[in-house]
Structure formats: C-alpha cells, structure tokens
Amino acid sequence: MDCCAQLGLLPVEDALLRMQQQLIPVQETEWVDVALALDRVLAEAVLASINVPASDNSAMDGYALRGADAQTDGALFEVIGQSLAGHPFCFAAQQGAASALGSMQAVRIMTGAMIPAGADTVVMQENVTRTGETLQLNTAVVTGDNIRRAGEDIKIGSEILSQGHRISALDIGLLASLGIARVKVWRKLRIAVLSTGDELLPPGAPHNADKIYDSNRPLLCALLQRLAVEVKDVGIVADDLPALRTAFTQAMQWADLVISSGGVSVGDADYTKAVLAELGEIDFWKIAMKPGKPFAFGRLGAGWFVGLPGNPVSTAVTYHQLVVPAVRYLAGEKTLELMQLSAIAEQRLKKQPGRMDFQRGILINDQGVNRVVSAGSQSSGVLSSMAKANCYIRLEAERGTVQPGETVTVIPFDKFIS
Ligand code: AMP
Numbered sequence: 001m002d003c004c005a006q007l008g009l010l011p012v013e014d015a016l017l018r019m020q021q022q023l024i025p026v027q028e029t030e031w032v033d034v035a036l037a038l039d040r041v042l043a044e045a046v047l048a049s050i051n052v053p054a055s056d057n058s059a060m061d062g063y064a065l066r067g068a069d070a071q072t073d074g075a076l077f078e079v080i081g082q083s084l085a086g087h088p089f090c091f092a093a094q095q096g097a098a099s100a101l102g103s104m105q106a107v108r109i110m111t112g113a114m115i116p117a118g119a120d121t122v123v124m125q126e127n128v129t130r131t132g133e134t135l136q137l138n139t140a141v142v143t144g145d146n147i148r149r150a151g152e153d154i155k156i157g158s159e160i161l162s163q164g165h166r167i168s169a170l171d172i173g174l175l176a177s178l179g180i181a182r183v184k185v186w187r188k189l190r191i192a193v194l195s196t197g198d199e200l201l202p203p204g205a206p207h208n209a210d211k212i213y214d215s216n217r218p219l220l221c222a223l224l225q226r227l228a229v230e231v232k233d234v235g236i237v238a239d240d241l242p243a244l245r246t247a248f249t250q251a252m253q254w255a256d257l258v259i260s261s262g263g264v265s266v267g268d269a270d271y272t273k274a275v276l277a278e279l280g281e282i283d284f285w286k287i288a289m290k291p292g293k294p295f296a297f298g299r300l301g302a303g304w305f306v307g308l309p310g311n312p313v314s315t316a317v318t319y320h321q322l323v324v325p326a327v328r329y330l331a332g333e334k335t336l337e338l339m340q341l342s343a344i345a346e347q348r349l350k351k352q353p354g355r356m357d358f359q360r361g362i363l364i365n366d367q368g369v370n371r372v373v374s375a376g377s378q379s380s381g382v383l384s385s386m387a388k389a390n391c392y393i394r395l396e397a398e399r400g401t402v403q404p405g406e407t408v409t410v411i412p413f414d415k416f417i418s
C-alpha cells in the first residue's frame, strides 16, 4: 500500500481521472468569426482549402531564370521584365507573346512575387551585375535556389488544426492566412462562482477586524476569463442553510459548472455539505495534495459542481491542478498537458512525506541551468507569496524535505493561473 492509500487520501491523478470519467463535454456548437475565436475550442478540424503559398514565389530580391543557363559565372542574360508581389510577370504583354521564359532570359523579381513560367531558379541581386537590360552572373547558381514552392507551408486539403484544439493568437494568424473567416467551435461553458462564509466581506466594504475580504471569488472569476467561458458571479453566501439553498439552486439552473470555495473541510460548521446533499450527488474527497486536501466534486442539477477549500492559496492551487483540466475537458479540449521542467533547488524545501506538494517557487534560468527558490511563505492562507511566484515546485507524495542541490520538478505558471 502506498502512503496516500494508508492515509485514506486520493492521489491527484486519480481525482483527475475520476472527474473525467463522469464529465460529459459540451455538445452544442456555433460558428464564430475568426477574429473573435481566441481561446475557443474547435468543434471540427480545419482543413486547408488552398495551398500556402498559393504558387511558387521568390524568397529573395533578384532575378528569375533557368538554372540550366546559369551554371557558369559570367553568363549573360537578357532582362525581359519584372515580377512584383501582387503583380506577376505577364508573357502576353511581351513581343511575340511567348508562354515561358526562353534560354538566357531573366525576369527581375522581388520577394514574394510569382516565379514566371519556365524559370526554376532565383539569383540574389547581390550575385549579379546589371547593365541596362543585360545581366551578368558573378557566380554560378544552384538550380532551384531561392524559390518557395507552392504548398511548401501548407498543402491544400491538409489538417491545419484538429478538433478539440484551443485556438491561440498564432492560430488566428494561421487561419487568416488561409482566408478562413469563420470556425465551428463548441459553445462557451457557463460557470457560476460563489464564496461561502459568514466572515467574508466584498471588496470596497468598510474594513472590520473580525472579517476578511473575499479574495477567492474575484480570483476565480478573473482566472476563468482565461478559459473563454461565460462567468456568473453569484456573490458571497452566508453560512446559512436557506441562503445557501437559494444561491446553489439559482446557480445550478444556469450553469454547466458551479464553483464554490469554503465549507468543504471535514468537521466544518458550514452548511454547504447539507445543502449539496439535498440538491446533488457530491463526493467529498481528501486529495493527497498540499495545499488543497479537501475538495468536492459531483453532479448538481443538470451540471456539475466543484467545491474548493477556502484558504486562498488552496483555492488557487486546486483550481489550477484540478478544475482547469476539468473545465478544459468539459469545453471539448483534447490535449491537456502541463509543461514540466527539472530544476535545481537552491534552498532547503521543507516537506513531510504523504501528499503531493505544490510549493510556490521562483524559477530562473542561470546560464542554461534551471534553478528554483521558494517564493516565500508556503502557508495556504498567504496569497502574497503565490502572487510573486512564477512556478510550482511539485514534490512527489513520498518525498521528504528537499536539500539544496537536489533536482525537483517545476511546473511554470501558464495563462490559466497567472
Ligand atoms: P473553509 O474552507 O470555509 O473552512 O475556510 C478556510 C479558511 O479560508 C478560513 O480561514 C476562511 O476564512 C478562509 N476563506 C474562506 N473563503 C474565503 C474567501 N472567499 N476569501 C478569502 N479567504 C477565505
């Protein structure tokens, strides 16, 4: 038996798997303009309807000619015209109206311009001497040089972006380069966020030493914007049965997912559990992670529910490690990997075996070597050190205190958490 099982704790990977086994990704689709598609998830693959580039074109400013004519330096060519980007060389306008470049003929060509028929090579302008309409090669050339081939970047019919891909700004550029104006995406998820606790004050309320400001709800609402979902802020709900019942009932009527924080710890005085038991089928897990041991997940109405521990750092870490993968899966996304690196611990990192630890760290690259230090207090109530961090130091469950110089796994913060 491993250490997690002995302590009755659920390993992080198992929690993720259990959630994915229950969650059903969104089914409805919609068409959106590519300009508005940032961070949306593709409901169908995008195929290229054209070649990119559309035709053979020049990679350099220079002269297009037949490579077979240009095998000796000093060879002389007649310049018969020019090809500019957007204005290809036109044979029909030439005397005799040939349909392709003849022997010892050249066309002045600029970067991105179409290669005239018959030409198979571009000579850089630095490698020729031009006098009037005569061109002399300063050096022999290699046939095929300096040409970008039609379809070299993207071939017509090829898959550009796969179903389940979350669209990045670079993807928007790529889609635009193909002339694509709209894409079919899964509809946006509807996510409701609420905070529970009698001690909570909204930002802007007069300060009161008995109370604390609610940081989880603004934090979660802001983070959810990175996932291109519709967010409803349900507010602060008191630890009071009727108030919780009303808030959860309203939230679940609208939302695909309700996220609450606070009130999921064992032995809590809160009424969250009682209300959730009434309205849904929720499991209360003890996850083998630090921070963030208590965590709730299950069905609520026609949608789902996650309950996060109330301490702000625990909220942030469980959100990132457990909720983000669940939301991405629900949103129809297919690939969910987190980037992981190895780094050398510069300091002693205190830890007890038993739970996977997500310490907040600062990662630097020192002359090619990744080094990591603690971002400060590792208490689950201290958000200020997490706000300074740029990574997690992920320490395996069975591991004990890390000594300086040991190698640790680091997960750089991504846009879903910072
Ligand atoms: P709970 O999970 O409800 O037992 O809360 C654990 C700790 O987190 C308590 O100290 C709470 O006051 C604090 N806490 C709960 N919810 C929030 C919140 N929304 N913002 C800031 N701190 C909170």
Ligand code: MG
Pocket: 196, 197, 198, 262, 263, 270, 310
């Ligand atoms: Mg509470």
